[in-house]
Amino acid sequence: MGALKKDILTQFLIESLLLSLLGGLIGIALGFAASAAIDALVEDLVPVVDMGTVLMSFSFAAAVGLIFGIYPAWRAASLRPIEALRYE
Secondary structure: OOOOHHHHHHHHHHHHHHHHHHHHHHHHHHHHHHHHHHHHHOOOOOOOOOHHHHHHHHHHHHHHHHHHHHHHHHHHHHOOHHHHHHOO
């Protein structure tokens, strides 16, 4: 109650961005673990992890979080407080 539209928008966008970045970090960690497991299991195969690809995937995760967070953030910021509380 009483929050400004930009404050609500910022809160929703930060939440979606953090969730996406956390998912990106988990994915990167799983990728490194998988490449280490492949390296240990397969004798003639040496997996190579390119840092450019890692940065690109992390950036893509952040972009997805922002893109798919904008509409819900805008919608929540546009609600009147009485309408938002009605469904609680």
